Amino acid sequence: MGYLFDADTEVTRRADGAYDAEISDRWHALSGAPLGSYGLTIGLRALAHEMPFPHPLSVSAYFLRPTQVGPAQVRTEVARIGRRMATGQTSLFQSGKERLRAVATYTNLDKADGGTQLLGHLPRSTTPPDTAFDPLDDVPLPGFSLLDRLDFRVTEPPGWLQGKPSGDPACQQWVRFADGRDPDLLSLAFFWDALAPVVLEVGETMSTTLEATIYLRRRPAPGWLTCRARTRYLTGGLHEEDMEIWDSTDKLVAQSRQLALLP
């Protein structure tokens, strides 16, 4: 059975070891251009073919130039293969120009042992309550094709969407694929970028990711993901945004941090 996320991130290995891919118009951000993490996911699918372990554990991506709808090429490189972990690199090119570069470590998370202590606070709830609603349901956002791919839920409408930024650059939202595809580790390396930047709540209008590092902490259970994001420091037109992603069984499955630039 075919899900769009899988079809649209497919890569084909060529004789020279590079991979061919196609950036579709189905994963556009609010800006009307492909979401940065969509191209990253394509790069990671290629790299996964070269790694002897199944699960991405840490991914650090530098977004060098915007991606565009159309053909793309991915080149990968293995940096080190160890007993429990392997590290490699993936670069996505379009028209001969490098669009993004990521270094990533892979492992087998099913074999991870050692203690677990959750010292942070759980989100309020990891499944949407009956009172939750779709924050973007009535909002006309032409070109923002991502909205047709994902379901979002919030308990309270974001202030920025009502023209009244709350002053608190934070949010908690539920998200899932609209076509019923369950989340996996690869999709967590995509979802961190799917929410509106929380600096919209302090009056900013957009933000461009320069770098993002995602730690994949656990394979997510089927169902809704809970995304909790926060920005603490905005200095000289730059800000970080941290996100935690929790699965439907109240387990932390990913952490991301990005550095982004205001226009």
Next chain:
Amino acid sequence: MGYLFDADTEVTRRADGAYDAEISDRWHALSGAPLGSYGLTIGLRALAHEMPFPHPLSVSAYFLRPTQVGPAQVRTEVARIGRRMATGQTSLFQSGKERLRAVATYTNLDKADGGTQLLGHLPRSTTPPDTAFDPLDDVPLPGFSLLDRLDFRVTEPPGWLQGKPSGDPACQQWVRFADGRDPDLLSLAFFWDALAPVVLEVGETMSTTLEATIYLRRRPAPGWLTCRARTRYLTGGLHEEDMEIWDSTDKLVAQSRQLALLP
């Protein structure tokens, strides 16, 4: 006037474009081996020669193998040079094996414009009070040569050092170079790794960094740095550690996040 940190991170460009360096025994961690961020700093000094902007802004490092005292070679690559930012990559080799790989974006932070909003909380104080003391003053730690290079101050002795982990994996410490060298951006990409991991406060005995990303937010003023670290999630033998570094004028100068593995 020569400071040890500058002498011990020096790189020499070779005819083939690579750089030669020497890892000294003066920057050893508690483990008795060179601190990971010491090798990173050498890699960044080489990369800085290839970048048209003076200041590292974001650095993502993967620590592939431990470094050792002795000769090292650094290979750099430019990924993209833009109008305001440039991104490149640096790899440090010893005995033909890649020890660490980092991707980094450089800019000119003196030309950064745009708003500043500090939404996080300032540390309690950015200069040590009269009651502060050196936490490691009376502790015999042979091989831990870093202790001779840096001054540390705390207001309260860490629980782990007294054999009574506090249960709260967090700390705040002041740090500076012992020989009077003032902090700069390059040294911030070193200092994030200079404190004991805060998981010692939940009974762990050591921790190995797999990946670290450091955002350099501002050029630090002379004087003490205040480092504030916290771990929130320890799962399957892995944990993140976040650090903020503040300068002596109460400005946030760096943020780091690392993913580390328990033995």
